[in-house]
Amino acid sequence: MKTFLFEFKESMLIALRAIRANKIRSILTMLGIIIGVTSVVLMVTAIKGIDNSFQKGISSLGSDVLYVDKWAWFSNTDWWKMRNRRNIRIQDYEKFKEQAKLPLATAPVMNSRQVIKYGDNRVESVFLNGSTSDYVKTTNFTFQQGRFYNEIESKSSRYVAVIGSEIFKNLFPRGDALDKTIKIGGVNFKVVGVLDEQGSFILGSFNPDNQVFIPIGTIFKNFIGQHMGTVTINVRAKSPAMIEDTKAEAEGIMRNIRGLEYDEENDFSINQQEGLMENYNSVVGVIQIAGLFITGLSLFVGAIGIMNIMFVSVKERTKEIGLRKAIGAKNRTILGQFILESSTICLVGGFIGLIVAVLLSLMINQFIPTQVEYGAVFLAIIISLLVGVFAGLAPAYTAAKMDPVDALRYE
Amino acid sequence: MNNNNIITIEHIAKIYQVGSETVHALSDVSLTIDQNEYVAIMGPSGSGKSTLMNMLGCLDTPSSGKYDFKGKSVSQMTDNELAKIRNREIGFVFQTFNLLARSDAIHNVELPLIYAGISKHERRERAEQALVDVGLKDRMHHKPNELSGGQRQRVAIARALVTRPSIILADEPTGNLDSKTGEEIMMLFNIIYEKGNTIILVTHEEYIAEHAARILRIKDGLIESDSIVEKRYIPNLKKAVENA
Numbered sequence: 001m002k003t004f005l006f007e008f009k010e011s012m013l014i015a016l017r018a019i020r021a022n023k024i025r026s027i028l029t030m031l032g033i034i035i036g037v038t039s040v041v042l043m044v045t046a047i048k049g050i051d052n053s054f055q056k057g058i059s060s061l062g063s064d065v066l067y068v069d070k071w072a073w074f075s076n077t078d079w080w081k082m083r084n085r086r087n088i089r090i091q092d093y094e095k096f097k098e099q100a101k102l103p104l105a106t107a108p109v110m111n112s113r114q115v116i117k118y119g120d121n122r123v124e125s126v127f128l129n130g131s132t133s134d135y136v137k138t139t140n141f142t143f144q145q146g147r148f149y150n151e152i153e154s155k156s157s158r159y160v161a162v163i164g165s166e167i168f169k170n171l172f173p174r175g176d177a178l179d180k181t182i183k184i185g186g187v188n189f190k191v192v193g194v195l196d197e198q199g200s201f202i203l204g205s206f207n208p209d210n211q212v213f214i215p216i217g218t219i220f221k222n223f224i225g226q227h228m229g230t231v232t233i234n235v236r237a238k239s240p241a242m243i244e245d246t247k248a249e250a251e252g253i254m255r256n257i258r259g260l261e262y263d264e265e266n267d268f269s270i271n272q273q274e275g276l277m278e279n280y281n282s283v284v285g286v287i288q289i290a291g292l293f294i295t296g297l298s299l300f301v302g303a304i305g306i307m308n309i310m311f312v313s314v315k316e317r318t319k320e321i322g323l324r325k326a327i328g329a330k331n332r333t334i335l336g337q338f339i340l341e342s343s344t345i346c347l348v349g350g351f352i353g354l355i356v357a358v359l360l361s362l363m364i365n366q367f368i369p370t371q372v373e374y375g376a377v378f379l380a381i382i383i384s385l386l387v388g389v390f391a392g393l394a395p396a397y398t399a400a401k402m403d404p405v406d407a408l409r410y411e
Numbered sequence: 412m413n414n415n416n417i418i419t420i421e422h423i424a425k426i427y428q429v430g431s432e433t434v435h436a437l438s439d440v441s442l443t444i445d446q447n448e449y450v451a452i453m454g455p456s457g458s459g460k461s462t463l464m465n466m467l468g469c470l471d472t473p474s475s476g477k478y479d480f481k482g483k484s485v486s487q488m489t490d491n492e493l494a495k496i497r498n499r500e501i502g503f504v505f506q507t508f509n510l511l512a513r514s515d516a517i518h519n520v521e522l523p524l525i526y527a528g529i530s531k532h533e534r535r536e537r538a539e540q541a542l543v544d545v546g547l548k549d550r551m552h553h554k555p556n557e558l559s560g561g562q563r564q565r566v567a568i569a570r571a572l573v574t575r576p577s578i579i580l581a582d583e584p585t586g587n588l589d590s591k592t593g594e595e596i597m598m599l600f601n602i603i604y605e606k607g608n609t610i611i612l613v614t615h616e617e618y619i620a621e622h623a624a625r626i627l628r629i630k631d632g633l634i635e636s637d638s639i640v641e642k643r644y645i646p647n648l649k650k651a652v653e654n655a
Contacts, residue, residue: 003528010525017513323509328498328526330491404470
């Protein structure tokens with residue numbers, strides 16, 4: 001045991017000396033590992049970052065909310081088939097609301113994309129929602145300023161608006177937005193509320209902070225005709241546990257409203273967060289596998305580079321190996337020495353890669369919220385160690401198996 | 412076999428296969444070497460003297476025959492056991508010194524003690540003493556490239572002595588040195604011998620071999636002669652300088 005410790009220390013010393021003696025070569029060799037580890041850490045960090053912001057964004061949809069829509073978010077139904085479905089009209093919603101007993105709240109939603117202006121500030125392509133005052137009950141909205149529009153404002157189709165946090169930031173950099181008059185698609189609206197930040201989606205263009213809400217009557221009057229477009233009915237269950245019952249009831253009522261025979265397919269879809277989640281997971285799964293493959297490949301290339309240089313190093317130091325054996329180094333001592341050397345190169349490379357990755361992730365953080373996690377750091381170190389051992393194994397074995405007589409005679 | 416006996420070789424042979432040809436490097440060699448002997452092994456190149464030296468140094472095992480080192484059979488030993496014998500019992504001195512270029516003198520001398528598992532403190536002490544013994548007190552922290560050829564060979568000799576081995580095996584130790592420095596090294600060997608050590612010297616130079624007390628001549632894988640030197644040459648530095 002004691003001998004082992006001394007030998008280990010000696011091997012460590014030799015490894016460091018060898019690396020220092022061939023600085024350029026060591027750095028070039030390390031480059032492969034540096035790039036490999038950097039990409040692994042960035043990959044893990046980016047996936048985690050995307051995941052976090054998606055989770056945050058998706059929670060704004062609510063796990064207890066159903067979206068009755070002409071369109072399915074995800075399905076195997078052909079696009080043209082859905083396109084040929086009848087629109088869901090506001091009258092359908094009125095009937096639905098009357099008949100549905102299970103939901104906590106229901107609200108019709110009509111969408112449009114509009115430009116919003118306040119003074120010289122403008123935001124293009126804002127997600128404009130027309131809905132009733134009940135809409136707020138189907139969400140978990142909290143307000144940084146003001147409130148949602150009330151039932152009177154909604155029913156009488158007033159020109160009032162509730163804006164998302166991102167729009168607020170862009171239109172009112174100085175702060176207070178309440179009672180200010182903004183122009184939506186050229187029409188004046190009074191701001192009655194500003195929402196808290198909800199976190200943004202990465203996939204798709206939908207950003208919950210880039211929304212504006214106005215009464216549904218107002219949207220019909222100014223932006224979309226009553227008979228144009230299709231309404232989405234947001235249905236909130238009393239609790240997440242109630243969602244299946246609520247869904248079954250909603251399906252029955254909708255079939256009834258649409259006058260479907262028992263053998264006809266639904267000509268509407270009931271969407272929920274769960275489906276989005278599944279879809280997201282499968283997309284991210286593919287990204288993860290692809291990323292893992294690519295980073296794995298770059299690490300493999302790095303490992304080959306190190307293996308190559310270790311073979312050169314063994315060859316160069318044949319005589320030294322012979323001498324060490326002559327004065328009593330055992331085969332396993334020599335084996336350990338070279339494995340330690342390649343592991344040291346890889347570990348140093350791994351640490352450099354880690355530092356590069358942290359710096360890069362700070363830069364990326366400006367665009368996507370990312371943070372290097374301890375798990376990724378740990379992973380990087382373990383991986384570089386493994387690569388080192390893997391890359392050192394074959395060269396070290398050649399060194400250990402050398403015949404001392406031949407090695408000493410080598411020129 | 413007396414108690415002073417270190418090496419006993421009986422009818423050993425070494426056969427190499429070079430391509431389709433079978434080379435008999437050693438055919439049938441028997442010899443014994445006792446403690447505190449000073450033996451020179453001589454022979455032209457290709458005579459088998461290097462093979463014999465490798466065999467004696469436990470770097471190689473014979474194809475047939477018996478080799479006992481201090482009563483233990485070497486012929487059947489594993490690589491690890493051979494490494495242990497080399498570490499504890501044999502001190503090597505090579506023609507090309509074979510020092511670690513990136514390590515200073517003291518670390519070079521310490522190296523065999525590391526493999527022997529000696530504690531750091533004792534290691535340092537013994538290595539320092541060994542370097543003092545070979546006259547390199549002031550050169551302990553010099554790297555090989557900061558030392559002259561003679562000084563390098565002294566470091567190598569210190570490294571060979573530091574484990575207090577049973578035999579010192581020197582392979583053409585003066586081959587890479589000028590005659591004056593060579594003479595100095597031979598003087599050092601003489602001192603080591605007179606202290607009671609056993610030295611086996613491999614050389615092809617008659618005047619170097621004459622420093623020894625016994626000369627073994629090898630030819631074609633066989634011992635040609637094994638003779639005691641009547642009047643051993645005791646090195647004298649002055650004379651060496653005059654000859655140079």
